[in-house]
Amino acid sequence: MSENNLTSYPNVLEIMKKYDVVIGIEVHCQLATKSKMFSHAKNAYGDSPNSNIDPTCLGLPGALPTINEECVNLAIRMGLALKSEIQPVSVFARKNYFYPDLPKGYQITQYDKPICLGGELILPNGKKINIERVQIEEDAGKNIHVGATSLVDYNRSGVGLIEIVSAPDMTSPEEASDYLRKLHSYVVNLDISDGDLERGNFRADANVSIMPKDSKVFGQRCEIKNVNSFKYLEKAIAYEIERQYEVIEAGGKIHMETRGYDSEKNITVGQRSKESAKDYRYFPEPDLPPLIVSLERIEKVKKLMPELPESKAARFTEKYSLPEYDAKVITASRINSSYFESLVTSLLGKVEPKNISNYFMTDVMRASKLFAEAKGISLDELLEVPVSLENSISLLSLQASGTISGRIAKEIFEEMISTGKSPVEIVKEKNLVQISDDTSIAKICEQVILDNPEQLSQYLSGKEKLFGFFVGQTMKISGGKLNPAKVNEMLKKLLDSKK
Amino acid sequence: MSYKNQFSSVYVNELKEHTAMSLVKTFCSGERKPSQYLEQLFEHIERINPELNAITSLQKEYALLRAKELEAKKPEAHQMLYGVPIVIKENIQKVDFPVECASKMLKGYRGQFNATVIESLENAGAIIIGSANMDEFAMGSANEHSSHGVVRNPHDPKRVSGGSSGGSSVACAAGFAPITLGSDTGGSVREPAAFCGIYGFKPTYGRVSRYGLVAFGSSLDQISPFARSVEDLDLVLKVIAHEDPLDSTSLRGCYESQIEKYTLKGKKIGVIRSLLKAGLDDNVLQEFQSLEENLKKYGVEFVDIEIPSLEHTLSVYYVIACAEASSNLSRYDGIRFGHRAEGTEDLNDLYSKSRSEGFGAEVKRRIMLGTFALSAGYYDAFYGRALAVRDMMAKEFASVFEKLDFIYMPTAPTSAFKFGENSHDPLKEYLYDVFTIPANLTGIPAISVPTKVGMGCLPVGVQFMAAKGRDAELIAFASALEKTKLIGTTALV
Numbered sequence: 006m007s008e009n010n011l012t013s014y015p016n017v018l019e020i021m022k023k024y025d026v027v028i029g030i031e032v033h034c035q036l037a038t039k040s041k042m043f044s045h046a047k048n049a050y051g052d053s054p055n056s057n058i059d060p061t062c063l064g065l066p067g068a069l070p071t072i073n074e075e076c077v078n079l080a081i082r083m084g085l086a087l088k089s090e091i092q093p094v095s096v097f098a099r100k101n102y103f104y105p106d107l108p109k110g111y112q113i114t115q116y117d118k119p120i121c122l123g124g125e126l127i128l129p130n131g132k133k134i135n136i137e138r139v140q141i142e143e144d145a146g147k148n149i150h151v152g153a154t155s156l157v158d159y160n161r162s163g164v165g166l167i168e169i170v171s172a173p174d175m176t177s178p179e180e181a182s183d184y185l186r187k188l189h190s191y192v193v194n195l196d197i198s199d200g201d202l203e204r205g206n207f208r209a210d211a212n213v214s215i216m217p218k219d220s221k222v223f224g225q226r227c228e229i230k231n232v233n234s235f236k237y238l239e240k241a242i243a244y245e246i247e248r249q250y251e252v253i254e255a256g257g258k259i260h261m262e263t264r265g266y267d268s269e270k271n272i273t274v275g276q277r278s279k280e281s282a283k284d285y286r287y288f289p290e291p292d293l294p295p296l297i298v299s300l301e302r303i304e305k306v307k308k309l310m311p312e313l314p315e316s317k318a319a320r321f322t323e324k325y326s327l328p329e330y331d332a333k334v335i336t337a338s339r340i341n342s343s344y345f346e347s348l349v350t351s352l353l354g355k356v357e358p359k360n361i362s363n364y365f366m367t368d369v370m371r372a373s374k375l376f377a378e379a380k381g382i383s384l385d386e387l388l389e390v391p392v393s394l395e396n397s398i399s400l401l402s403l404q405a406s407g408t409i410s411g412r413i414a415k416e417i418f419e420e421m422i423s424t425g426k427s428p429v430e431i432v433k434e435k436n437l438v439q440i441s442d443d444t445s446i447a448k449i450c451e452q453v454i455l456d457n458p459e460q461l462s463q464y465l466s467g468k469e470k471l472f473g474f475f476v477g478q479t480m481k482i483s484g485g486k487l488n489p490a491k492v493n494e495m496l497k498k499l500l501d502s503k504k
Numbered sequence: 505m506s507y508k509n510q511f512s513s514v515y516v517n518e519l520k521e522h523t524a525m526s527l528v529k530t531f532c533s534g535e536r537k538p539s540q541y542l543e544q545l546f547e548h549i550e551r552i553n554p555e556l557n558a559i560t561s562l563q564k565e566y567a568l569l570r571a572k573e574l575e576a577k578k579p580e581a582h583q584m585l586y587g588v589p590i591v592i593k594e595n596i597q598k599v600d601f602p603v604e605c606a607s608k609m610l611k612g613y614r615g616q617f618n619a620t621v622i623e624s625l626e627n628a629g630a631i632i633i634g635s636a637n638m639d640e641f642a643m644g645s646a647n648e649h650s651s652h653g654v655v656r657n658p659h660d661p662k663r664v665s666g667g668s669s670g671g672s673s674v675a676c677a678a679g680f681a682p683i684t685l686g687s688d689t690g691g692s693v694r695e696p697a698a699f700c701g702i703y704g705f706k707p708t709y710g711r712v713s714r715y716g717l718v719a720f721g722s723s724l725d726q727i728s729p730f731a732r733s734v735e736d737l738d739l740v741l742k743v744i745a746h747e748d749p750l751d752s753t754s755l756r757g758c759y760e761s762q763i764e765k766y767t768l769k770g771k772k773i774g775v776i777r778s779l780l781k782a783g784l785d786d787n788v789l790q791e792f793q794s795l796e797e798n799l800k801k802y803g804v805e806f807v808d809i810e811i812p813s814l815e816h817t818l819s820v821y822y823v824i825a826c827a828e829a830s831s832n833l834s835r836y837d838g839i840r841f842g843h844r845a846e847g848t849e850d851l852n853d854l855y856s857k858s859r860s861e862g863f864g865a866e867v868k869r870r871i872m873l874g875t876f877a878l879s880a881g882y883y884d885a886f887y888g889r890a891l892a893v894r895d896m897m898a899k900e901f902a903s904v905f906e907k908l909d910f911i912y913m914p915t916a917p918t919s920a921f922k923f924g925e926n927s928h929d930p931l932k933e934y935l936y937d938v939f940t941i942p943a944n945l946t947g948i949p950a951i952s953v954p955t956k957v958g959m960g961c962l963p964v965g966v967q968f969m970a971a972k973g974r975d976a977e978l979i980a981f982a983s984a985l986e987k988t989k990l991i992g993t994t995a996l997v
Contacts, residue, residue, distance in 0.1 A: 060617050064835045066610070066718040067597040067619060071752050101831050101878070103855050110834020157839070286878035288887055291722035291828055293752050 012177040014243040020250045021177070024215040027223055028181045028242060029173035032188055033166050034198045035144060035206040036079050042143045042165030043070035043113055043293075050204060054149075054158035062163030064108030069292050076165035077120070079197045080141050081298065081306045083167055084121030086191050086313060087136045091303050095120040097141075097290040102283050105157050106146040114142035114168075116287045120296065126171070126191075128183045135172035141296075142166050167197070173212065173223070178246070182239040185209055186385055189235075194339045195311050202233045202386050209238055213245045215253070224249070225259040229273055232266050236383055241266035245273050317342055325349060325358035334366060341370070344390045344397075351398045356405045364401060368392075368418050396421050400428040412485040413437050441488040443495070449487065450495045453478045454503070465504055472496065524588045524682040524736045531587035532579045538587030538631065539571035545589060545633075549680050556656045558665070558674035560594055561602045562634040570631050583629030584743055590625060591675040591684040594635045595642055596727065597716035598622045601632070605718050606650035607640045609836045609843045609862030619716020620748045621685065621727050628743040633681060637671030640864045641833065642687055642720045644668045645695055645936040648927045649866045657699060659962060659994070663920040666696030669730070673700045676730040677995040683740045684730045689721045690821055691915075691940025693728035694952035698915035698965020701954045701994030703982070704730050705737050706940075707975050709947035710755040712741075713748030719832040721825035722753075724944040732993040734983040737951075738763045741979065759975055766980035768988070769803035773968075774908045777808050783935065785918040791955040791964040792914050798990050806912070809904050813897040814942060818934055820897070821941045822870075823877045823890035829867075830874030836862060869930065898946040905971035910981060912968055913939045915952040919962035939967060949975040951982050953991045963994045 012018050017026070041048050044061035060068035084091045098116035124136030146162035148155055169188065175181045189207055193200040200207045214226035229245060232238040244266075249259050264273040312320070314336045321332035321342075336342045348361050369392050376391040377384045400421065404414045409432060417431045424431075432438060440446060453475055454461055464471040475496050480487060521530075530536045546564055553559050571587065579586040592598065595605045597615040604610045622632065639649045647655040647670025655670035657663040658678045665674045669686025673696030676684040686693040688706040697704025706728045717727050727744070731737045738761050745759030775796070780789065796806055838844035838858030845857030863871070877886040904911065916936055926932045943950035949972075952965040970978040985991050 063840065065597075065616055065841075066603065066605070066613075066835065067595075067716040068617075069715050069751050071750060099831050101834060103834065103837055105837075105839050105851070108835060108840060110837060111831050284880045286831070286875065286880070286883075288827060288831070288878055288883070291753075292719075 012179055012243075014178060017178060017243050017246050020215065020246055024217055024250065025220075026176050026246055027173045027214045027216065027226070028175035028177075029212040029226075030171045030175065030181060030184060031210045031212070032169045032185070033208050033210075034083075034169065034192050034200070036076050036165035036167060037196065037198050038073060038075045038079065038165055040073055041163040042073050042076045042141070044068075044163045045071075046163065048164050049160070050201075052160060054156070054160060057160045058162070062108070063159055064110070070113060070290075072293060072296065073165060076141060077296065077298070078302075078306050079165075080120050080139060080167050081303060082195055082310055083169065083192065083197055084124065084139050085303070085307055085310060086195055087121070087124035087126060087139065087169070089121035089124030089136060089139055091298055092118065092120055092122060093298055093300075094118070095296045095298070097293045097296065098287045099290050101286040104145070104148075105155065106148050106159075106162070108146065108159060108162055112143060112145065113290055113293070115140035118295075120298065126184060126187055128180060128187060130180075130183070132174075132180065134174045134180075134184050137170045137172050138168075139170075140168050142168060173214075178239040178242040181211060181242050182235045185238055186235050189385060190314055190337060190339065194314055194317075199388075201388070203382075205231070205233060208233050211238060211242055211245075213242055213249070214259070215246060215249050224253075225261055227259065227261065227273075228263045229266055230263050230276065234268075234383060235385055237266060237268050240268075240271055241273055244271060248273065314339075314342070325362075327358060327362055331359075331362045331366060334370075335362065338385065338387075340387065340389055341365075341373075344369075344394065347394055348397055348401065351394075352401055352405070356401050361401065364397075368415070369397065372418075372422050392422055396427055403428055403432065407441055407488060408432070408439055409437055410439050410485055410487070410489055412480075413439065416485075437486060439488050440483065440486050441491055443491070446487055446491050446495050447499070449483055450475075450479055450492065450499050453482065454496075454499060461500075461503065464500060472500070475500065522679060522682055523733050524585060524731070524739055525733070527588050527682065528584065528586050537571070537575055539568055539575060541587070542567055542571050542589060542631070542633070545680070552658075552678055553680070555661060556658060556665075556674050556678055557653055558637055558655050558671040558678060559591060559634045559680060560604070560606075560637045560652045560671065563601065563632070566600075567631050567633040574629060574631070579629065582627070584739060585625060585683075586629035588630050588683065589633045589681045590630045591634055591636050591672060591681040592622070592632055593638050593642075593669050593672045593684075593686045595638060595687060595718040595720075596621065596635075596685060597718070598632055598635075601635050603635075603718065604651070605641050606638045606652055607862065607864065607867070608651050609859075610841075611651065611843065613841060617716065619727075620713035620750055621744045622716065624744045624746070625740075630683075630743075635671075636669070636675050636684065636686075638686075639668035639670070639692075640867050641718070641829070642668040642689055642692055642725075643829070643866050643870055645691070645933050646921070646923075646927060647671065647696070648923065649864055651864070654923060657920045659701065660920065663922055663962070664699065666699035666916070666920060668692040668696075669704075669728075670696050673697055673702065673704065673730055676700070676732060677702050677993075679995065682731060683736055686728055686730060687717055687720070688726050688728040688940075688944065689724045689825060690944050691937045693730060694940045694943075694950060694965065694967060695916045695936060697730055697952045698954070698967075699920035699963065701957075701963030701965075702730055702732050703734060703737055703951065703953055703993065704728060704965075705741075705951045705979065705982075706943055706949060707741070707745055707759075708755065708949045708973050709944075710751075710753050711745045711759065711949070711973075711975055713744075713746075713751040713754050715748055715750040719828075721828040721944075722832060723828060724821075724825055726944070732995050734953075734979060734986045735763070738979050738983065741975070745975065755973070762976040762980040763983045766977075766984045768799070768981070768984050770805070771803075771909045771981065772805045772807060772907070773799075774807050774809035774904055774911045776811060776814065776911070776913065778810065779814065779913065779939070783917045783938075784914060787957075787961065788914050788916070788918060788964050791957065792912075792966055795955055795966060795990055796912065798988075799985075802988060807908065809908070809911070811897070811900045811904060811942075813893055813900050816893050816897075817938055817941050817945070820890045820893045821937070821945060822873065822934065823886050824894065824945070826870045826874030827877045827887050827890075828874065830871045830878065833863075833867070833871055838862070866930070894945050897942065901942070901946045901948060902971065910968045910970050910978065912966070915939060915965035915967040919964055943969055946972070948972050949978050951978055953982055953985065954993050955991055956989070957994060966991075 119140035121139035843862035
C-alpha cells in the first residue's frame, strides 16, 4: 500500500474523506482434479472440443450426477486454510436457468447449506477479512461464436469449482487486490487449483458500494463480474468507486446491477440490472443425498494438507536460518518457495541457504519481474520461474567452488537469461574461469604496484585507505577473473614487503 | 370378451409355460431355443399389438441376433434370465433403442448409453425385445397423453390401460413378454397393473438404480417391474435390485429373496378405513373386502389405523413432482438434441418455440405448475411446505410400521375406465393416484396384486405396502398370497 496508507488512487482518496467504501469479493476457483465434479469425464484444458464428455456432463436424458470425493476434499482443505467451520451436513441445490453452455438447464451448486461457513483471511497489512462461505459447484461449458454461428464446447461442463465468498470487509481497491492475491497464493500453495487467471480458473466478482461516513446503512451495490487479473480488479474497483461517487453527488441513485470491466478503456460497463435478474428457483438437488462430512475425514484432510505460506516462512527461518524478511518474500509465491527449496537441497553443504536467498532475491526475482513485464502479466501470474533450475544450481556451484568470482557470476547470469546458455558453456566461451594460482596473481599484483608509484608512496607513508585502490586496479586489469580473497592476501603481502 | 379367445387359441395354451421361470428352465435344458421362441412370440405380438398399441418399437432383428449370441454359449449360473424376452418403457436408456418418452420433443432420439437396469438384465441373459408406449414423460394415469397414441386395455379395447406405464403393462398382460419394466413416480406401474390384471411392484426408493431412467420427479421415480406371477417379480428383482455407484440415491446391498420361507399366519396388516369411504367403485370395494375376509381365515390379523397426513397426498405430490419435473425437463431446449423449432429469431425464441411445439399439454401444465411452485416468494408456501408434510408423512408411516407388517389399500378407486372419461379433467385424473402416491412420497415398497374377479369382469388390483427396505418380505407375502389362489393374474384369461 502507498505512503498515505489508504489508497494510491488520488481520486478515491478524496472520496474516502467523505464516504466509506465497502467491498466484498466472490471468487470462483476451478478445482485441479483429474475428473469432473459430478461426472467421470476427464478434466483437462486445451483438448479438442467436446472430447472430455460423458452422458452426465452433457445432460443426456437419464444420466445422473455422482460426487467426486476429491473435489470435496479440496473444498474441505480450503475451508481448513480459511479457518471455516466445515459443516457435517451440507446440501447440493439446483440453480435453474437456460443457456446453451448449461446442458441440464440447471447448475448443481450449494445454496442455503454450503460445505464451509465462516472463516477469515489475514491481509499482509494485518487486517482480518471475514469469510462468509465456501461452496462446491460445477462449471458450465463454453460458447464459441463463429460469425453468425454459435458452437458449444462441453469440455469444461461439470468441472468442479469452489466459490469463496468474503464478507464486505474491504475498504479500498488495494485491500481488494491484496485479498485476491492472498487467496490466490492459498489455492495455489494448497494444490486446490492451478490458479491460472488467464484461463479463467480463478476469477473474481467484486461487490462495490459507497456510503456517507456517518451512515449506518450500506449503499446500493454493483457487482463487477469476472475480472481475471489482480491489477485490473484494483483498477476496476477504483473506477467503480469514482463512478458511484459521481452519480450520488449529482443527486442520482445507484441501481443494483452487474457490470463488466473494460481493461482497455479502464471503465466498468453496465451489463444487466439485478432487479430484472432471473429467478433461479433454487431447490435441493434430488439426485444427490446431503453431503455428510465426518470428523475423521476432516482430520484426514488436515494431515494431507500442503504447507501454507505462513508456516512455510516459519520453517524457512528456523531450518535455513533465513532472515524473516527473506523467508516471507520467498514463501509468498508457491513457485518461488519450491524453486528456492530445490536449490537449497541440491546445494546442501556447498552453499549456505542465506547465500542462495541473496542470489534468488536479487538476480532471479529481478529476472522474473522483467519476464512478466515482457509478457504483460503481473508477477503473481507467472506459472514458473523463468530461470532454469539446472542453470541456477550450476552457476551457484561454479561460484562456490571458486571457479568464478561473484562479479563474474552476475555477468554470467545476465548472459544466461538472455541467451539461455548454461553457465558452464558461457564460462568456457568467454574464458571466465577465476584465477586462483599464486604465481599468476602475484604477477599481476606486482605489475599494478609498479604502475602506480604515486599511490604506493602515499600508501607507504601511512595512507592505508589506498589499499582498496590497489585491489580495484588489480581486479580491473584482470577483468574480474582473479580470486578476490587471494588478491587481498597477495597485495597485503607485497605492499607490506615494500614498507 | 372376444380377446380372451384370440389369445388362448393361437399362442397361449397354458399360461404357466410363458412365465420367465418356466422359459429359463426350458431354454437351459435345451428343450427349446430362445430364437425359436422369439419367432413365435413376434408373430403373436405383430398380430395383437396393432390394436393395443402397447409396443412402439419391436426390435426383432436385434433380439434374434442377441438370442443367437446367447445360444452360441452354454447358459451360465448367473444368467437367471437366460433367453427371457423383456419389454422396457420408452423412458429407459438402451443403446440404439428409441427413447422418445412418447413426446414429440424426443422424436427420433435413440439411447446413447445403457441404463444400469439394462446392463443388469443383459448380464443375466435377458433379451430386450422392444420398447413400450407410455404417457408423455411419464405424466398421466391412463396412457392417453402419448405422441404414439393411446394404449388399449386387452380386457376391453374401449378402455384405458392405465398409466403412465400403460404400454409395459399391456405388453405383459397380453403375453408380449413375461416381464416388462415401467417406472413408478406416483403409481405409474401399480395402477396400470391393477387395470390390466397383473402384478406391479414399486420397490423401495433407491432399491433399483435410476441411472438411465429419464427423470420426471427424481425423488419419487423408481424403475418398477410388471409380471404375471410373483415368482417372476422375485426373479427380476434378484437381477435389477442392487446398489449402483452411478446413482447416488441408490441403496446399499441388494434384494435378497425370502420367497422360500414365508407363512401368512400371524401377519399384522393395517387398514385405513377412512380412505375407503368416498370415491371407490362398488366392484373395487367388494374385491377389497372379500380378500380381507378370506385372509383372516389364513390367520392374518387386520388392524384399523390412521395416517392423518394422507389427506394432503395429492397437493404434496403435485407440488414436489411438478417442481422436480420443471427442472428435469429443462434440458429439452432444442440445443443439443430433440425437437428444435424452425425459423426462430434469437435464443429465447428458439427455447420458447422449441419447447412450446415439442411438449404436449399435460407436460406443459406440470412444468408451469412446478415453475410457479419454485418461484421466489412462493417457495416456502409451496415447495417448502410440501417437503415438510412429506417428512411428516414418512414419520407417520414409519411409526405405524413399528407395530405392523403391511398396510392394505386399494390400488385405484375404480377399474379401467373408458377413453375420454377423465382426460379432459386433470383433477379427476390426478385422483386416480391417491392410493399409490403415498408409497412414492415416503419411499416405501408397494405391490399391486390382481384379485380373482369373476368371468367377464374387469380386473381389480389391491395394494400392499411395507416399511422402507422390506421389499423382500413384501414379495414373499405376495407370493404366499398367490399360492392361496385368493389372488392371481387375469391376463389372457
